[in-house]
Amino acid sequence: MNEVKLVLLGSEGAGKSAVLVRFLTKRFIGEYASNTSSLYQKRLSIDGRQLNLEIFDPCSQNMENICILEEPVDWADGFVVVYTINDRVSFLCAENILHQIRARRREACKGDVDVPICLVGNKQDLCHSRQVSEEEGRSLALEHKCIFQEVSAAENYLDIANLFTRLIRHVMEHRSER
Numbered sequence: 001m002n003e004v005k006l007v008l009l010g011s012e013g014a015g016k017s018a019v020l021v022r023f024l025t026k027r028f029i030g031e032y033a034s035n036t037s038s039l040y041q042k043r044l045s046i047d048g049r050q051l052n053l054e055i056f057d058p059c060s061q062n063m064e065n066i067c068i069l070e071e072p073v074d075w076a077d078g079f080v081v082v083y084t085i086n087d088r089v090s091f092l093c094a095e096n097i098l099h100q101i102r103a104r105r106r107e108a109c110k111g112d113v114d115v116p117i118c119l120v121g122n123k124q125d126l127c128h129s130r131q132v133s134e135e136e137g138r139s140l141a142l143e144h145k146c147i148f149q150e151v152s153a154a155e156n157y158l159d160i161a162n163l164f165t166r167l168i169r170h171v172m173e174h175r176s177e178r
């Protein structure tokens with residue numbers, strides 16, 4: 001059975017848990033524990049292949065000077081980096097995280113810097129108070145060779161299901177190339 005391990009990263013309040021719970025349960029419940037780390041498992045089939053998905057949602061991190069945890073970064077096959085479109089600080093934080101993932105992977109995994117990542121602009125439903133344009137998100141993703149998707153964990157399931165599917169496909173392709 002194929003195993004795929006993903007980690008969610010992003011500043012506190014960006015909606016990491018909301019995005020993940022939406023993907024796993026199709027629901028938006030509104031409030032999520034922020035003081036615990038959770039590891040979720042899901043079996044799914046993509047392109048006719050059965051796989052075991054494990055997703056790690058670490059305990060929320062500090063907004064400033066966010067420092068990624070090395071262990072989950074070494075463990076993961078791919079990342080979901082979440083910011084919220086109505087908070088520029090969360091976007092800067094996501095940019096910082098992208099740099100840190102790359103630096104850490106370069107150090108620990110012998111140059112595996114092209115690890116699959118999906119950059120996610122969450123809270124698209126709050127676009128009346130948008131601080132980060134879709135274009136900025138897209139170009140940051142391009143710069144870091146990430147998949148990019150704006151979503152609303154509050155209002156939409158399909159976009160979130162799509163982004164996980166795209167990321168998992170990318171992980172499988174990346175694996176077969178190595």
Ligand code: GDP
Nearest residue numbers: 012013014015016017018030032123152153154
């Ligand atoms: P985390 O710290 O990154 O895990 O963030 P949470 O998932 O706990 O979400 C932080 C807050 O943002 C919660 O109050 C959520 O209800 C809210 N939230 C998450 N996603 C959305 C969204 O797409 N739209 C809106 N309006 N609120 C959201």
Ligand code: MG
Nearest residue numbers: 016017033034
């Ligand atoms: Mg959380």
